[in-house]
Amino acid sequence: MEAINLNRLAYFAAVVDTGSFTKAADRLGITKTVVSQQVARLEVELETSLLIRTTRRVEPTEAGRMLYARCVMILREAEDAVDELSEARAEPMGVLRIAAPHDYGASMIAPLAAGFARRFPACTVDLVLSDARADLVADHIDVSIRVGWLDDSTLQARRIGSFRQRLVAPANQFGAIAAREPEDLAALPFIANGALREPLLWHFARGDFDRRVVRMRQGLSINTTPAVLAATLAGGGLSVLPDFQVADHLGSGRLVEVLPEWTLPSGGIHAVYPAARFRPPKVTAFVAMLVEEIRRSEGKR
Amino acid sequence: MEAINLNRLAYFAAVVDTGSFTKAADRLGITKTVVSQQVARLEVELETSLLIRTTRRVEPTEAGRMLYARCVMILREAEDAVDELSEARAEPMGVLRIAAPHDYGASMIAPLAAGFARRFPACTVDLVLSDARADLVADHIDVSIRVGWLDDSTLQARRIGSFRQRLVAPANQFGAIAAREPEDLAALPFIANGALREPLLWHFARGDFDRRVVRMRQGLSINTTPAVLAATLAGGGLSVLPDFQVADHLGSGRLVEVLPEWTLPSGGIHAVYPAARFRPPKVTAFVAMLVEEIRRSEGKR
DNA sequence: ACATACTGTAAGCTATAAGCTAACAATGAG
DNA sequence: CTCATTGTTAGCTTATAGCTTACAGTATGT
Structure with missing residues (x-):
């Protein structure tokens, strides 16, 4: 025909x-x-x-x-x-598939996703936690949450928040807590996060001009952040963890921040989505909620 | 929208x-x-x-x-x-609505329509007999059969046959049968067909050059052809009737043709249909059948 | 019976949209 | 890394949707 x-x-x-x-x-x-x-x-x-x-x-x-x-x-x-x-x-409706890394997804996104699902009953939320970088198109992911630093860019991204990395030690690790200069750390036991590109090389900054680069000693390396946290809590040594992971433990005193006057590079938290011409309302609404909620919680932090 | x-x-x-x-x-x-x-x-x-x-x-x-x-x-x-x-x-299908005058419809079209319906089972035939000229479009008429002479012409027409008009008298009307010249008829009792435009004025022809015009005596006038036929058979007088109406009676001897060597104007039989761009197949098929059958029967006549 | 207003179609034109070719950036296969 | 293939962009041509004007035919109103 x-x-x-x-x-x-x-x-x-x-x-x-x-x-x-x-x-x-x-x-x-x-x-x-x-x-x-x-x-x-x-x-x-x-x-x-x-x-x-x-x-x-x-x-x-x-x-x-x-x-x-x-x-x-x-x-x-x-x-x-x-x-x-x-x-x-x-109106947001249908299935909203969100991809996020395990750590940030569990601690931050999951509660927000629950709130979103409650707010929009016509919208089902499917939160997929994975540290592998998903193929958004193939997996029908509507939004992917990425913590850290963006690389590729055929995708569109919106910065929804930021995080600081903190050098922490278990409260009983007196040697670490006694450190006064970044260079003092090189000799201490360090738990490296294998998910990072440079797990051992850390750039410290203090004020506007003071910069130090320290290479940590390779002791234990773990490739997921929650496990690094667990190992740190168990007394395995120092580690660098994002603030949203350690805030509770610092508050309760189980962890102690080392060299608090020195800062480590901070990263961004991004919502990443396929470059579609018209964004589905569910994505727009969810990202809007993310931005709002995260700004609020970072203000408190 | x-x-x-x-x-x-x-x-x-x-x-x-x-x-x-x-x-x-x-x-x-x-x-x-x-x-x-x-x-x-x-x-x-x-x-x-x-x-x-x-x-x-x-x-x-x-x-x-x-x-x-x-x-x-x-x-x-x-x-x-x-x-x-x-x-x-x-394939012809659906309803084929045919309009025809009572006389020709009953004697000629009805049998053909029956044959057509048998030939194309998917096609229902609806034969509407009426001497009033129907509005094809309003009445959903697909084909109208018209006997005589066409006038208007927003419609398309195809000549499917012709008929001769015959001057006939009942077999016992000796005065009429004795006529030798057209002029002899003017004094005889005549049954006029009121459906015609000039029921009394008749043009006779013989050979290529002999022409006579005779005005009949106004006696009885009837406005439908079958009734004229009935009156004629009943001995009411002479009349002019189409051949397809009188053929049987001439054969059986109940009617006799008067002045058989003289001919009266012959008319056409037409299939008339609305001027549609593409003719529905049922119409095409029916008209084709009409042409074929009528040519055949005229050949015998 | 006649003028009139309205019907759908035809003809000729304009402007827009559909369509093509060629070139490009991105990406996956080998 | 190279190369073939993908979808998109840009620039252009052609087709066609659409408008205006004009016309023939027919109901309708007077």
Whole structure:
């Protein structure tokens, strides 16, 4: 079949509906000439006479009535389709698939996702925790939360917050707590985070000008942040962890910040999404909520 | 709602079907550029992102999947519609409404219509006998059979046969049978057919040059042909009747032709139909059958 | 019976949209 | 790393949707 022009079906249906080329043209917002011509072309396409025209009346032929019945179905279906889409556009709905790393996902995103799902009942949230960088398109991920530093960029990203890295030690690690200068750390037991590109090389800063680079001693290396935290809490040694992971433990005193007057590079937290022309409302709404909530919690921190 | 471009739905559906702009373009027989552009415009029309494109893959968004489901329905419906029409075009089907005058309809058309209905089981025949000239369009008449002489002409017509008018008298009307010249008739009792324009004025011809015009005596006037026939058979007088009405009676001897060597004007039998661009097959088929059968029966006559 | 207003179509034109070619950036396969 | 293939962009041509004007035919109103 050689694909007829669907728009002409709409024109034809309008003529049958209104019983007049002139009225159909009015409804369609074009001139009757065009309607007449387009319907004539449709008849040529179909090699069938659809309407019997008198100057005063227009009546469908039998073929015309058959086609009209189909057109009604088609047009209703099309209309429903765009209605459905505009509803979908207005209110977040459907499934929102969020990808996030285990650590940040569990501690920060999960509660927010729960709040989002409650706020928009028509929207189901599917939070996928994984430290592997997911293929957004293949896995149908709507938003991926990335902690750290962005590299590739065919994707669009929005910075939703930031984090500081803190050098911490278990409260009983007196040697570490006694350190006064970054260089003092090189000899201490250090738990490296294998997920980082340079797990041992750390850039310390104090004020605007004081910079030190220290290479830690390779002792234990663990490739996920929660496990590094656990090992640190267990007394395995010093480690560098993001603030959102250690805040509780610093508050309770189980961990102690080492060299608090020195800062380590801070990173960004980004929401990353495929470069689609029009962002689905569920994504827009979720990212908006993220930004708001995280700004608030960082203010308290 | 401001009527979106339906053709673009077909393009979009092709992309989702094939999973590729390039393949969709191939299937549609256009370039991928156009597909890309048209789908992009559809997205603008709908203010929604339908596809997530990587250079390597194309995946529908959630809105895209929703729309695609609708498109499948729409396209199937459209395809069915044209299939239905081309089937309808190939074989006569549906209702064929025929209008005909009582006399010719009953004696000639009715048997042919019966044969036609038998020949095409998918086609129902509705034979409407009436001597009033019907409004073809208003009454959904597909073919109107007209006996005599055509006047108006917004309609299309095809001559399917002809008839001769015969001057007849009942077998016991010896005065009429004794007539030798047309002029002898003026004094005889004559039954006029009021349905004609000039019921009394008759043009006789013999050979190529002999012409006579005779005005009959106004005696009885009846405005339908069958009634004229009945009156004639009852011995009311002479009358002029079409050959298809009197053939049987001439054969049985109940009527006798008067002045058989003189001929009266012959008329045409026409099939008349609305001026539609493409004639429905049922009409074409029926008229073809008419022409064939009537030629055959006139040959015998 | 006659003028009139309105019907659908035809003809000729304009502008827009559909379509093509060529070139490009991105990406995955080998 | 190279190369083929993907979808998009840009620039252009062609087709066609659409408008204006004009016309023939027909109901309708007077």
